[in-house]
Amino acid sequence: MYRCVVCILLIANVLLISCNxxxxxxxxxxxxxxxxxxxxxxxxxLKIIEQGIKNxxxxxxxxxxxxxxxxxxxxxxxxxxxxxxxxLDIKRAIELDxxxxxxxxxxxxxxxxLAKDEEALSAYQEAIKLGTENPAVYTAAATILFYQxxxxxxxKLFQVALExxxxxxxxxxxxxxxxxxxxxxxxxxRYFEKxxxxxxxxxxxxxxxxxxxxxxxxxxxxxxxxxxxxxNLYQSALKYYEKAVKANDNNASAHYxxxxxxxxxxxxxxxxxxxxxxxxxxxxxxxxxxxxxxxQWEKKQYAFAREDFTYAxxxxxxxxxxxxxxxxxxxxxxxxxxxxxxYKLAVKFNPNNLEAQKAYNDLKKELNK
Numbered sequence: 001m002y003r004c005v006v007c008i009l010l011i012a013n014v015l016l017i018s019c020n021x022x023x024x025x026x027x028x029x030x031x032x033x034x035x036x037x038x039x040x041x042x043x044x045x046l047k048i049i050e051q052g053i054k055n056x057x058x059x060x061x062x063x064x065x066x067x068x069x070x071x072x073x074x075x076x077x078x079x080x081x082x083x084x085x086x087x088l089d090i091k092r093a094i095e096l097d098x099x100x101x102x103x104x105x106x107x108x109x110x111x112x113x114l115a116k117d118e119e120a121l122s123a124y125q126e127a128i129k130l131g132t133e134n135p136a137v138y139t140a141a142a143t144i145l146f147y148q149x150x151x152x153x154x155x156k157l158f159q160v161a162l163e164x165x166x167x168x169x170x171x172x173x174x175x176x177x178x179x180x181x182x183x184x185x186x187x188x189x190r191y192f193e194k195x196x197x198x199x200x201x202x203x204x205x206x207x208x209x210x211x212x213x214x215x216x217x218x219x220x221x222x223x224x225x226x227x228x229x230x231x232n233l234y235q236s237a238l239k240y241y242e243k244a245v246k247a248n249d250n251n252a253s254a255h256y257x258x259x260x261x262x263x264x265x266x267x268x269x270x271x272x273x274x275x276x277x278x279x280x281x282x283x284x285x286x287x288x289x290x291x292x293x294x295x296q297w298e299k300k301q302y303a304f305a306r307e308d309f310t311y312a313x314x315x316x317x318x319x320x321x322x323x324x325x326x327x328x329x330x331x332x333x334x335x336x337x338x339x340x341x342x343y344k345l346a347v348k349f350n351p352n353n354l355e356a357q358k359a360y361n362d363l364k365k366e367l368n369k
Contacts, residue, residue: 052076067096071103078110086110101132108140117144128157135161135168142174151181169199176208185212203248207257210240214261237261252282259291268295286315290322302329320350327359340367 056073063069074089087110093103108123124141127134142157155178161171176191189212195205217233238261244254259274275292278285293308306329312322327342340363346356363369 046080049076049080053080065096067093067100067103070096071106074106074110078113083110083113087114099130101127101130101134101137104130105132105134105137105140108137112140112144117148120144133164135165135171138164139168139170139174142171146174146177146181151178154178167198169195169202169205172198173202173205173208176205180208180212188212201247203244203251203254206240206244206247207251207254210237210244210254210261211257213237213240214257217261218264234261234265250281252278252285255281256285256288259288263291263295268298271295284315286312286319286322289315290319290325293322293325297325297329300332302332305329306333318349320346320353320356323349324353324356324359327356331359331363336363336367339363340369 053073053076056069056076060066060069060073070089070093074086074093077083077086077089087107090103090107090110093100094107097103104123104127108120108127111117111123112120121141121144124137124144127137128141132138138157138161142154142161145151145157146154155175158171158174158178161168161174165171172191172195176188176195179185179188179191189209192205192208195202199205213233214237217230217237220230220233238258241254241258241261244251245258248254255274256278259271259278262268262271262274272292272295275288275295278288279292282288289308289312293305293312296302296305296308306326309322309326309329313319313326316322323342323346327339327346330336330339330342340360343356343360343363346353347360350356
């Protein structure tokens, strides 16, 4: 969640710089929307960027002390993917004009992308000290603080962002995360709904509402509530996930969570489709592979299931449940030696995995180990 959410909040404003239609671009980038480009379009865009870099470089030969030129060139280098070079340019802009908050904010974006969270936070805080009016700066700093555990400080900055711009959806979303962290689902829901009032395409707000309703449905099931209540909660959670996907079909977490809900309701074929999409978008989702493997296992498609459990283990080689389930597949496929090794590792990484312990002991006895 961390890297995903912060990227949504931060990368947006880099792209805004070169966009004339600021409101439309901001709405798209906040929701992490991705437009599929053809190779021809990418090549054309790259040529435009390179020409822009050349033009600014030519200008810098005449105007060597113009910070705005370094700033603009840094953005183009960033768009080209040359982030280290972008950092050098924006730092040169800061040297020439250290009191410009936009330059510090831009540096924070680049540092974050380079996974230098402390440096990024420091740059945002410098922009704040310099009196920036940009709500994105406060929201970006707040988001990093939130995931570092400084929840109260994060909440204060989200509030400041709203003082700067009362219609800023990302700040409402951040406050929703704060209240959800405090287990105050009523306030969390209110802020996620406010997010959507200001931006009806904010995919992650739908996702959070879906997760909250999904949890309510599971609790209601455990409490054996009436069928009407269960149906309404289930349909509500599913609709939120569907809206999250509609707002941003590239939201892997939304597809994954939808898959979990469908699987828990025994809609296995639909769940498979959701997991397939989630894995396509994010091949590092170990639980998507694991859950898809469980469905294949239930269908007695043990070879396919074993493949999915193996993918999950490749992502996390200490994944005890995946090791155990792969063992059951190997055993079903009459490869008992491999099954024994899987059970052994499953127990090693989680001695409390009782199913794996039993399978290990039974097979050890059978194989005379």
